Amino acid sequence: MVKDKRLSWQDYFMANAELISKRSTCDRAFVGAVLVKNNRIIATGYNGGVSETANCNEVGHQMEDGHCIRTVHAEMNALIQCAKEGISTNNTEIYVTHFPCINCTKALLQAGIKKITYKASYHPHPFAIELLKAKQVPYVQHDVPEINLGNGLKPITEQKKI
8 A cells, every 4th residue: 555645634734824924915924824614725814914005015014012003914814805705614724824813813713713723833822822722622733844846946844034
């Protein structure tokens, strides 16, 4: 029997989140998110400004209380894509490059997310952890597998920030 050399589903979705993060327009954090239902991608998102408005990479950051308020977070962008297209997010999973902030965690829980898989543990808010535990939503740290893109390009985990 030949061993299956394909990526696991978890590696596949996390690698997609990492690739999507390369579209981020706010260089404070290159974040990518993938919403998954029944092993199918239903939406993606990355950190960026409101559609058809200026982005951080064009006009700079708009900082308030240590946060860039110009940016819509990757998780929110993925949820918004589902809302715009009428796609249910109930009983879905999200794969995201960074642990969700408290506001994204609350939105994900309200949207029916049943599992969060993340790469980097970026300042997890204690109340976000408390909410996830109260709702019995697992949150699992998972690194991105190294993927050779071919054509002499560096592996996806070694790509430079945009």
